[in-house]
Amino acid sequence: MALAGHATAESMSVLKELKLNAWSHLAESGAYDLNRYQALEATTPCVNGKAGEYQCNKVDLVAFLRHQDMGSSTRKGNDVWGWTSSTGREFGAVGQTDGTAFVEILSDGSLVYLGRLPTQTSSSSWRDMKVIGDYVYIGSEASNHGLQVFDLKKLLTITPGSPKTFSISSDLTARYSGFGNSHNIVAHAEKNMIYAVGTGTSAGCRGGLFMLDVSNPASPTKVGCLSAGGYVHDAQCVVYRGPDSRYTGREICFNYNEDTLDIVDVTSKDGLPNDMRFLLLDDELDEQNKKGPAANQRTTTYVVDITSLTKPIFTGTYQSPAKAIDHNQYVVNGFSYQANYGSGLRIVDVRSLKTDPTGAGLREVGFFDCHPADDSVGGTAEFVGTWSVYPYFKSGYILLNSIERGIFVLKYTG
Numbered sequence: 001m002a003l004a005g006h007a008t009a010e011s012m013s014v015l016k017e018l019k020l021n022a023w024s025h026l027a028e029s030g031a032y033d034l035n036r037y038q039a040l041e042a043t044t045p046c047v048n049g050k051a052g053e054y055q056c057n058k059v060d061l062v063a064f065l066r067h068q069d070m071g072s073s074t075r076k077g078n079d080v081w082g083w084t085s086s087t088g089r090e091f092g093a094v095g096q097t098d099g100t101a102f103v104e105i106l107s108d109g110s111l112v113y114l115g116r117l118p119t120q121t122s123s124s125s126w127r128d129m130k131v132i133g134d135y136v137y138i139g140s141e142a143s144n145h146g147l148q149v150f151d152l153k154k155l156l157t158i159t160p161g162s163p164k165t166f167s168i169s170s171d172l173t174a175r176y177s178g179f180g181n182s183h184n185i186v187a188h189a190e191k192n193m194i195y196a197v198g199t200g201t202s203a204g205c206r207g208g209l210f211m212l213d214v215s216n217p218a219s220p221t222k223v224g225c226l227s228a229g230g231y232v233h234d235a236q237c238v239v240y241r242g243p244d245s246r247y248t249g250r251e252i253c254f255n256y257n258e259d260t261l262d263i264v265d266v267t268s269k270d271g272l273p274n275d276m277r278f279l280l281l282d283d284e285l286d287e288q289n290k291k292g293p294a295a296n297q298r299t300t301t302y303v304v305d306i307t308s309l310t311k312p313i314f315t316g317t318y319q320s321p322a323k324a325i326d327h328n329q330y331v332v333n334g335f336s337y338q339a340n341y342g343s344g345l346r347i348v349d350v351r352s353l354k355t356d357p358t359g360a361g362l363r364e365v366g367f368f369d370c371h372p373a374d375d376s377v378g379g380t381a382e383f384v385g386t387w388s389v390y391p392y393f394k395s396g397y398i399l400l401n402s403i404e405r406g407i408f409v410l411k412y413t414g
Contacts, residue, residue: 010285011258012183012198012207012231018288022383023076023125023403031404032067032075040064043109046413051368055375058366059345062109062397063409070094070101070406071116071163079128079328080401082390083136083152091155092390092399093136094407095127100138100148101407102155105397109409114155115164120145120175130187130194135173135217137194139182147176147185147196149217176220179203179210188237191251194220197232207231209253209266229255229262237266242276244309252309256281263309278353279304279312280336282326287381297323297381299340301348303359316358320346322367323379328388335365337391337398343379344369344386345400347412366414370402 030036040063046056054061067075079095091114094101099118103111119127119142126141131152138148150166151173158164168175183198186209196203196210203210206227212220237253247265255262261281281302286294294300299320305313324343329336334351345368352361369375371385383403390399400408 019383037066037405053372055369058414059368060411062411063111065111066406070113072096072098074098077401077403079388080390080399081129081131083131090393093129097125098123109397112160113163114158117166118168120168128185130185132187132189137185139185139196141181144180149174174218178222184234186235197235229257231258243307247309277307279306287325293317299324299326305357318359318362325381330391332391337389339386339389342371342374342385345389366412368410
């Protein structure tokens, strides 16, 4: 079921151009210069609305490493994901334009830089990674990059203080080259499936769901392609256990496309349960273009009731107190952890949707703004600051990756 959005749709090529122009201006202003940002000496609690130079509310700054501290020569970040070892150690895979850096989050929240895996071909502003089991799967918009498959257990024996630069040939478990560039990597862990989305024309999938079975990480196998909806920007795939009993046990993907939300059945086997009734989705251009509910440029999240998978309904919106463009968000135990570019991490209590689908009961319960440069003007709808957040560690530590600065370890105290 395709559902038209509130704002005028733009192609991904338009969005890319806008972002590249914004990041070019940042570079000209010195935002990625060596030693532009100070290293963090110690944990900085959020007191009276500030943690050092950063605005905050109920979110402490526990640790920070600059991109230059993690071996990046471009000193520019993008996505982030996490991994927990079988013994409970917590690690981060930090996306950068020239590769992926690996860090360990110690029990006190401090960070140790362990090493990096360089880009497979050239540098790119877009690099995305997801973890299934003990392996991280890394894609990029870099030409001919393909999918890097890296065994994270290699991190377990690295001596702190002696970071390693891994080989893009001998240290990879596999490199899948059935597609070259990709915009995003989507993981469905319980099915051992990786979906590459936004792949280039040479992949022959119109940028749709490019499906890989990674049951054997050493040999990713293409098992299909869903191109009917065209270019997919991002997606979420689940084994469905929601209210629409017609699809119980089916593998359902929610595709966030250029101009539609597409809900598709990509089935097959049973998996773990879930009780999804609502989707929270964003539009990266509505705030900047002052369109629809986002005309005031405050970050706008749209609520979609998916009680019926074949008849999804927009039921309302939520607006952040801050002006900023939205990007990635992940819901954990009734809280949405939103990575909203210039306004940073925003933690939103979404539990009221169970009784009020309009979004009127949603409320912000904490935040950490990693981009102080626009604080004096009350925030801006620009592609600056935060790229993504990882909120799934059992320790409660949260990873936030900044485009200009580096990786933050945060702790929500609410």
